[in-house]
Amino acid sequence: FKDPILISSTDGVGTKLKLAIKTKSYFNIGIDLVAMCANDVLAQGAKPLFFMDYFATGKLDKDIAIEVIKGIAEGCKQSGCALIGGETAEMPGHYEQHNFDLAGFCVGAVERNYLFKKNSIKSGDYVIGISSSGIHSNGYSLVRKVLETQSINIFQKAQFDNTKLLADILMEPTILYTKAFLAGNQNHKIKSIVHITGGGLIENPPRAFNKNLTIKFKMKDYELPPLFKWLQSIANISLFELVKTFNCGIGLLVFVNKKDAETVIRNINEAGYNSFIIGSMVENTLNKSVIFDGWKI
8 A cells, every 4th residue: 555544333233143143154144244344444445454342241152152253253254354353241140141243353455545435426327236145144033023923933944945944044244345345446446335234235335425416226126035024925025115114125236337337347256246237327307316217216
């Protein structure tokens, strides 16, 4: 780096942790922890450099802690950053037996000239969607409520996929998008990135552009993944609530000039991801930041 700016992020894994404890998915939740922080660093145009974790529990169970930290190490591998340390806290009386909490901290760097800026996004730019691995790490309070009220056994095959246990689908770890960013941003073709977390496709996209613009999602040909169709049905929620709560199968949005879209998509897909045109930027004439063309919302 010649003139770097440091970018930092801190996050947890939300109430997905409750399901991780129930399903003993300790390795996967470690990956989630890194992803929630490292992917947010990418959203500023920075490459993740290093990561630290905070693990708090009532009484340390070494086997659980080892699996979590193995997952954290794997997440760091996938994101290309170093795990340089962390803190393990035993707090008897504060956490019930077998319960624990996690927090992560990631620092990355970007050349000052290449820091993503809102005013770089223009009308006519294309928006590329990169597939998620599932729910990722947001919306689990609603998921857990549905599982409880509907008395759903997560250790049985999923209604929408009889090849997998529902628990395995729900605990699929968040994708690390560093390699997608590095592949797509060759020659600095990417104008901005949005990590789709809490707030879904409604509240996250406007972080990337100015208020005079609207992101127009082209949903006529977009097939909502079966998991999210099932969630909408079983939770009996509107499509608006679904896209405001979940990523709906799109974990990352990448903003590019129209002429660069084909090249960026090819490079991202060659890096092992599934990316596609999901929308474009238009002038904000309806006083809306987000429009879903093809969906009744």
